[in-house]
Amino acid sequence: MGVEERRQQLIGVALELFSHRSPEDVSIDEIATAAGISRPLVYHYFPGKLSLYEAALRRAADELAERFVEPHEGPLGARLLRVTGRFFGFVDEHGPGFSALMRGGPAVGSSTTNALIDSVRQAAYEQIIAHLGISAPSPRLELVVRSWISLAESTALIWLDGRRVPRAELELQLVHDFAALAAVSAAYDPEMADLLAGLLANEPADGPFADLLTRLAALAPAATLPS
Structure with missing residues (x-):
């Protein structure tokens, strides 16, 4: 060779x-x-x-970053679900390697490893912002997206320790988590509220975001507000 x-x-x-x-x-x-x-x-x-x-690790990071690439077609909820499916596919196939990539492995703290991890996170962030159609994200939107990426990482690492929750359920839950983070931020910021309203308006009745609203509505009768 x-x-x-x-x-x-x-x-x-x-x-x-x-x-x-x-x-x-x-x-x-x-x-x-x-x-x-x-x-x-x-x-x-x-x-x-x-x-x-x-x-x-560099090759693994490149492959993982590619898992976040998704055509800008169709409702956002369905796009995010496909992305999380490919993300967990990588995690499932490369369990110890994924853990080493996220935790640093033998090179923990090295500038090379940190740069690789940051490159994956940045690639994921840029892809999601692009799907939202935002050219200049607000501080609150950046917080939502980066928090969600961090949540996806930690969820995957915990899931690898025994795989005690069905993978498909976690993939859907992560999409719901994104909507929930955006909804909480929307309660504090009119710009985020407008963005969330636009996203929900384009979601089909059988989409992941609509599924979350249905699940929450089912809980509403049992919920009690403090007097």
């Missing part, structure tokens, strides 16, 4: 191993064996495990 071809092969092998076990538990010897080469040859292409680990 050529130099770059071999490097890409090693990154792919490492990422596959990291997808099933924590990077700390995967040795250079295992990576070499899986790639069908010797340990010294691995070091010929990467000076150490950390550099190979960071290269694998």
Whole structure:
């Protein structure tokens, strides 16, 4: 193989191993064996495990960022549901690797790892803002979107610890969470209220946002307001 071809092969092998076990538990010897080469040859292409680990994280970050790309067609609720489905698909396929990416793994605190994590978050943020059709987001809208991205990360990490909640339910719940965050912000800000009204006006009766309103309406008779 050529130099770059071999490097890409090693990154792919490492990422596959990291997808099933924590990077700390995967040795250079295992990576070499899986790639069908010797340990010294691995070091010929990467000076150490950390550099190979960071290269694998970079590929994982690029793939994860691509999961947020969605055509700007149809109701926002359905778009967000498709995005969360692909996001959880990545989490499901690359559990330990996803945890390592979000938590830093062996390179926790390194500038490279932090930059990779931030790049994924920024890509997700820019995609959602674009879907909202906003060119200059207000501080409250930015807070809503970035808070939702952080919530999606933490939800996925908790879910990986046993997968005790059905994945499909969490995907829908995250879409509902976005609407709920926007609704709370709308209660404080007229601009957010106008944005939310516009989003709900374009939602079909069988969409995720309408489903949330139906669920909340069912709870209303049981709710009591303080006197």
